[in-house]
Amino acid sequence: MTAYVAEGVERIRRESPLVHNVTNLVAMTLSANVLIAAGASPIMSAAPEEAGDLAAMSGALVVNIGTLTAPWIAGARAAVEGARGARRPWVLDPVGVGATAFRRETAVALVALQPRIIRGNASEILALAVGGVAGKGVDSTAGTMDASDAARALAARTGAVVAVTGAVDLVTDGTRTLAVANGHELLTRTTASGCALTALIGAWAATLQDPLAATAGALAAYGIAAERAAARAQGCGSFVAALLDALGELDGATAATLARIT
Amino acid sequence: MTAYVAEGVERIRRESPLVHNVTNLVAMTLSANVLIAAGASPIMSAAPEEAGDLAAMSGALVVNIGTLTAPWIAGARAAVEGARGARRPWVLDPVGVGATAFRRETAVALVALQPRIIRGNASEILALAVGGVAGKGVDSTAGTMDASDAARALAARTGAVVAVTGAVDLVTDGTRTLAVANGHELLTRTTASGCALTALIGAWAATLQDPLAATAGALAAYGIAAERAAARAQGCGSFVAALLDALGELDGATAATLARIT
Amino acid sequence: MTAYVAEGVERIRRESPLVHNVTNLVAMTLSANVLIAAGASPIMSAAPEEAGDLAAMSGALVVNIGTLTAPWIAGARAAVEGARGARRPWVLDPVGVGATAFRRETAVALVALQPRIIRGNASEILALAVGGVAGKGVDSTAGTMDASDAARALAARTGAVVAVTGAVDLVTDGTRTLAVANGHELLTRTTASGCALTALIGAWAATLQDPLAATAGALAAYGIAAERAAARAQGCGSFVAALLDALGELDGATAATLARIT
Numbered sequence: 001m002t003a004y005v006a007e008g009v010e011r012i013r014r015e016s017p018l019v020h021n022v023t024n025l026v027a028m029t030l031s032a033n034v035l036i037a038a039g040a041s042p043i044m045s046a047a048p049e050e051a052g053d054l055a056a057m058s059g060a061l062v063v064n065i066g067t068l069t070a071p072w073i074a075g076a077r078a079a080v081e082g083a084r085g086a087r088r089p090w091v092l093d094p095v096g097v098g099a100t101a102f103r104r105e106t107a108v109a110l111v112a113l114q115p116r117i118i119r120g121n122a123s124e125i126l127a128l129a130v131g132g133v134a135g136k137g138v139d140s141t142a143g144t145m146d147a148s149d150a151a152r153a154l155a156a157r158t159g160a161v162v163a164v165t166g167a168v169d170l171v172t173d174g175t176r177t178l179a180v181a182n183g184h185e186l187l188t189r190t191t192a193s194g195c196a197l198t199a200l201i202g203a204w205a206a207t208l209q210d211p212l213a214a215t216a217g218a219l220a221a222y223g224i225a226a227e228r229a230a231a232r233a234q235g236c237g238s239f240v241a242a243l244l245d246a247l248g249e250l251d252g253a254t255a256a257t258l259a260r261i262t
Numbered sequence: 263m264t265a266y267v268a269e270g271v272e273r274i275r276r277e278s279p280l281v282h283n284v285t286n287l288v289a290m291t292l293s294a295n296v297l298i299a300a301g302a303s304p305i306m307s308a309a310p311e312e313a314g315d316l317a318a319m320s321g322a323l324v325v326n327i328g329t330l331t332a333p334w335i336a337g338a339r340a341a342v343e344g345a346r347g348a349r350r351p352w353v354l355d356p357v358g359v360g361a362t363a364f365r366r367e368t369a370v371a372l373v374a375l376q377p378r379i380i381r382g383n384a385s386e387i388l389a390l391a392v393g394g395v396a397g398k399g400v401d402s403t404a405g406t407m408d409a410s411d412a413a414r415a416l417a418a419r420t421g422a423v424v425a426v427t428g429a430v431d432l433v434t435d436g437t438r439t440l441a442v443a444n445g446h447e448l449l450t451r452t453t454a455s456g457c458a459l460t461a462l463i464g465a466w467a468a469t470l471q472d473p474l475a476a477t478a479g480a481l482a483a484y485g486i487a488a489e490r491a492a493a494r495a496q497g498c499g500s501f502v503a504a505l506l507d508a509l510g511e512l513d514g515a516t517a518a519t520l521a522r523i524t
Numbered sequence: 525m526t527a528y529v530a531e532g533v534e535r536i537r538r539e540s541p542l543v544h545n546v547t548n549l550v551a552m553t554l555s556a557n558v559l560i561a562a563g564a565s566p567i568m569s570a571a572p573e574e575a576g577d578l579a580a581m582s583g584a585l586v587v588n589i590g591t592l593t594a595p596w597i598a599g600a601r602a603a604v605e606g607a608r609g610a611r612r613p614w615v616l617d618p619v620g621v622g623a624t625a626f627r628r629e630t631a632v633a634l635v636a637l638q639p640r641i642i643r644g645n646a647s648e649i650l651a652l653a654v655g656g657v658a659g660k661g662v663d664s665t666a667g668t669m670d671a672s673d674a675a676r677a678l679a680a681r682t683g684a685v686v687a688v689t690g691a692v693d694l695v696t697d698g699t700r701t702l703a704v705a706n707g708h709e710l711l712t713r714t715t716a717s718g719c720a721l722t723a724l725i726g727a728w729a730a731t732l733q734d735p736l737a738a739t740a741g742a743l744a745a746y747g748i749a750a751e752r753a754a755a756r757a758q759g760c761g762s763f764v765a766a767l768l769d770a771l772g773e774l775d776g777a778t779a780a781t782l783a784r785i786t
Contacts, residue, residue, distance in 0.1 A: 026290045026306055028550045032715035037760050042715065043620065044550055047593045050624035057623070067290075069309045069333065071593065096305065099319070100312035189510065191294035191304065232758075234494075236299050237506025244761025248713065288552045288568055331571045331595065358567065361581070362574035451772065453556035453566065496756070498561050499768025 005259045006252030008204050008217040013039030017059035017206035019199065020083075022046045022076045024066025024095065027195035030240070031062075034196040037247040038221070040203035046075035052082030059206025060088055062199050063115070066095035066192075068106055080113045089116035089205040092160075093198035098127030111158055116211050118154065119163040119198045122147035129154040144168055152177065161211040163201070165194060169219045171212060178216045181260035182223025189236040190243070197222050220259035225250055227258075267521045268514030270466050270479040275301030279321035279468035281461065282345075284308045284338045286328025286357065289457035292502070293324075296458040299509040300483070302465035308337035314344030321468025322350055324461050325377070328357035328454075330368055342375045351378035351467040354422075355460035360389030373420055378473050380416065381425040381460045384409035391416040406430055414439065423473040425463070427456060431481045433474060440478045443522035444485025451498040452505070459484050482521035487512055489520070529783045530776030532728050532741040537563030541583035541730035543723065544607075546570045546600045548590025548619065551719030554764070555586075558720040561771040562745070564727035570599035576606030583730025584612055586723050587639070590619035590716075592630055604637045613640035613729040616684075617722035622651030635682055640735050642678065643687040643722045646671035653678040668692055676701065685735040687725070689718060693743045695736060702740045705784035706747025713760040714767070721746050744783035749774055751782070 018041045023031055028044055035042040043058065045051055048071070055061040061083040063076050083090045092115035094107040108131055111118070120128065122142035129150035144166035155162040156174035164170045169180040187193045200222055204214035228250075229242035281297055283290070283306045290306055297304040305320065307313055310333070317323040323345040325338050345352045354377035356369040370393055373380070382390065384404035391412035406428035417424040418436035426432045431442040449455045462484055466476035490512075491504035543559055545552070545568045552568055559566040567582065569575055572595070579585040585607040587600050607614040616639035618631040632655055635642070644652065646666035653674035668690035679686040680698035688694045693704040711717045724746055728738035752774075753766035 024306075025287060025549060026294055029291060029553060029715060032550055033761070033764075036713050036715055043623070044548075045591055047591075047626060049594070050626040053624045053626075067306055067308070069337075070311070071333075071595075099305070100315045102309060102312040102315075189298050191291060191298055233507075234504075235507030236510040237295070237503035237508075240295075241503060241761035241765060242758075245757075245759030246761075248760040286568075287549060288556055291553060329568055329570070331599075332573070333595075361567070362577045364571060364574040364577075451560050453553060453560055495769075496766075497769030498772040499557070499765035499770075502557075503765060 002256050002259045002261055004208060004213040005217045005220055006256035008208050008214065009221055009250060009255045010252040011207045012203050015207060016041050017203055018043060018057065019060050019062060019202040019206060020054045020058035020079060021062045021199055022051060022079045023062060023064040023195060023199065027064060027066055027192035030192045030196045031199035033244050034200050034247060035203055037244045038200055038203055046072050048074040048078045051075045051079035055079040055082035055088065056086035058088060060202040061090040062093070062202035063090060063110060064093040064095060064195050064198060065103055065106055066195060068103065073106055076110065089211065091115060091117040091119065091198055091202050091205055093195055094118065094120050094124050094128050095195065097124050104131065115160050117161045117163065117201055117205055117215050119165060119201055121194065122164055122166055125154060125162060125164045126150045144170055161215050163215050163219065165197065165219065171216045171219065173212050176212060178212065179262050180216055180219040180223060182220050182227060184226040184230040186230050186233065186236055186239045187226050190240055216261050220261055221250060221255050224255055224258045264518050264521045264523055266470060266475040267479045267482055268518040270470050270476065271483055271512060271517045272514040273469045274465050277469060278303050279465055280305060280319065281322050281324060281464040281468060282316045282320035282341060283324045283461055284313060284341045285324060285326040285457060285461065289326060289328055289454035292454045292458040293461035295506050296462050296509060297465055299506045300462055300465055308334050310336040310340040313337045313341035317341040317344035317350065318348035320350060322464040323352035324355070324464035325352060325372060326355040326357055326457050326460060327365055327368055328457060330365065335368055338372065351473065353377060353379040353381065353460055353464050353467055355457055356380065356382050356386050356390050357457065359386050366393065377422050379423045379425065379463055379467055379477050381427060381463055383456065384426055384428055387416060387424060387426045388412045406432055423477050425477050425481065427459065427481065433478045433481065435474050438474060440474065441524050442478055442481040442485060444482050444489060446488040446492040448492050448495065448498055448501045449488050452502055478523050482523055483512060483517050486517055486520045526780050526783045526785055528732060528737040529741045529744055530780035532732050532738065533745055533774060533779045534776035535731050536727050539731060540565050541727055542567060542581065543584050543586060543726040543730060544578045544582035544603060545586045545723055546575060546603045547586060547588040547719060547723065551588060551590055551716035554716045554720045555723035557768050558724050558771060559727055561768045562724055562727055570596050572598040572602040575599045575603035579603040579606035579612065580610035582612060584726040585614035586617070586726035587614060587634060588617040588619060588719050588722060589627055589630055590719060592627065597630055600634065604634070613735065615639060615641040615643065615722055615726050615729055617719055618642065618644050618648050618652050619719065621648050628655065639684050641685045641687065641725055641729055641739050643689060643725055645718065646688055646690055649678060649686060649688045650674045668694055685739050687739050687743065689721065689743065695740045695743065697736050700736060702736065703786050704740055704743040704747060706744050706751060708750040708754040710754050710757065710760055710763045711750050714764055740785050744785055745774060745779050748779055748782045
């Protein structure tokens with residue numbers, strides 16, 4: 001049942017898909033290092049002059065609104081157009097979407113451009129589903145289960161696979177829903193760990209055909225790496241390096257054994 | 263006498279204040295991780311479209327001019343207006359203020375918008391106090407004590423609490439002056455460690471009423487974490503993770519015991 | 525024969541040259557920390573209002589096109605003008621130059637402004653030499669030796685020292701060519717490790733007169749630190765901190781002993 005977890009881990013390492021990231025300023029370095037640790041090849045650019053070209057030559061595009069600005073929005077739109085023109089999947093991370101009207105409007109406009117996958121915490125998915133509930137900053141104040149109906153409705157309405165990450169992650173395409181129970185609390189104490197996970201989903205979306213399996217596989221692989229990293233880390237600081245170490249050494253068989261996807 | 267150190271450490275962890283950062287590109291990730299390690303909830307945005315809203319909903323705002331640009335200045339101004347409108351304290355870090363006319367003019371204009379707290383190294387506070395002494399880049403070429411008169415004058419003139427950080431830190435509101443002797447030399451070998459300290463001061467300013475106590479408490483907590491991190495680190499690289507680990511595990515009683523505030 | 529390696533390591537620590545960086549968003553923090561670990565003093569700014577002033581007051585300028593935008597290009601040009609006006613050396617890192625027309629045109633225009641040193645991977649130097657071969661993203665798909673003729677031609681045409689980094693690095697001024705065999709595979713699994721190396725070359729260029737020796741010395745010192753870091757690291761994540769630790773403790777005698785420059 002989790003054969004695709006092994007397949008995804010191994011194929012990303014073997015095929016090294018190029019993943020284009022139009023992402024936020026806090027998440028750039030960690031996102032790039034997570035992609036490299038998993039075996040993918042990251043590129044980062046939000047320049048409208050080239051973001052479309054880069055997205056079109058990449059296996060997938062990741063758009064993250066974490067530190068959005070007007071020029072960044074132009075770059076994100078160019079990238080999405082490039083990805084769609086080349087029929088590449090793109091993944092949306094609506095960071096802090098409930099916090100301001102600026103984020104809400106930007107996220108709603110991006111959702112209309114048909115992301116293959118949307119990943120957020122419960123507050124973000126709740127806000128996105130109804131188009132306006134205010135969250136507190138970028139950290140979730142709601143539980144994953146609170147957002148399950150919203151996630152299913154958002155998936156059904158948009159055609160995207162929707163992932164709600166938290167203590168247990170939910171992944172749904174509106175009809176099928178998976179739960180992924182891997183992960184560790186230290187992820188919540190690392191800035192941009194969710195953003196970097198979305199980048200990793202991009203690598204999986206570039207590699208596996210089925211977006212539901214790709215998303216669940218990425219969540220499981222990242223969560224397993226977090227569990228193993230937590231066992232070695234001294235705290236929230238050393239956890240980051242340990243997470244990359246663990247992701248870098250993860251093989252397909254181990255991932256399939258440890259994945260808790262139901 | 264240092265009861266407020268224990269109170270600050272514990273209350274930040276319990277209340278998790280939202281701290282909005284309009285900061286520089288080098289400092290973003292470390293600042294966010296320092297805030298999270300201490301128990302606060304960071305948000306980062308310099309977009310004029312939302313910076314005011316974010317500052318108004320946050321417990322405090324931190325403005326750091328480290329990699330300023332014209333659009334960034336517009337975002338910083340919007341954020342400061344939002345903070346002032348909502349009567350939230352804001353903290354200014356005038357990185358490299360003596361280095362160029364662009365930084366000097368920007369910092370002087372920001373000081374006129376009444377920050378509650380200003381933190382810099384000796385060169386920066388000296389430059390800011392007289393409005394123009396050139397420093398060498400962003401690292402201090404003057405000692406903390408050289409800047410004590412300048413700090414007091416700046417505090418008296420602006421109404422802000424002024425912190426000069428160095429081997430021994432000074433904190434003054436123009437009449438009362440405290441010295442904080444915690445810290446470690448490895449902080450000077452970590453980029454953006456001063457900027458991240460300013461972000462932490464933001465969390466303290468959001469939590470404790472008295473800006474002098476808040477600033478001294480933040481300096482002591484950060485310095486204690488640095489001392490403990492240095493004992494575990496192998497050098498300037500591993501020090502960063504160890505600093506976050508130490509900050510993440512610091513409790514109020516330990517902080518009050520180890521604080522060297524006079 | 526490698527006396528300049530010892531001299532460079534020691535003088536950078538003693539003289540602490542200011543190095544101005546107009547660099548990409550992914551590389552900022554690591555570049556600054558590499559410069560600090562080696563003993564230099566980094567400053568980062570791409571604001572046209574001040575980049576020229578900062579470059580003119582610095583010992584060297586480093587320009588890296590990794591996340592270029594139109595405003596960034598204006599800042600880079602101002603910085604290069606400042607460096608040239610003050611007769612300071614400047615170093616170009618043409619990240620991903622073959623990937624898009626935007627990068628190609630920007631890099632070609634920058635090369636015309638006479639960098640003292642150009643560092644790239646084989647794909648980048650090949651693309652720059654002919655002005656247009658497409659590479660795959662920012663990672664090299666060609667070997668160092670494939671690019672040796674291109675490097676020599678580029679050096680001869682531009683007057684710059686050209687470094688091609690890979691398993692074995694090549695450094696050439698068009699007539700003399702050195703090979704530097706230090707380094708470790710984990711560098712390829714760390715984002716921005718090449719960008720940070722270019723920043724380090726800036727510190728060496730600010731310190732040693734001969735750009736060929738400065739470049740080879742920087743490559744050797746960085747490669748030695750990587751070798752020692754790899755022996756301590758648990759994987760690609762812990763390698764980053766170990767690299768900074770190793771760079772921070774490297775002394776001139778050790779560097780001269782371990783350098784493999786031929």
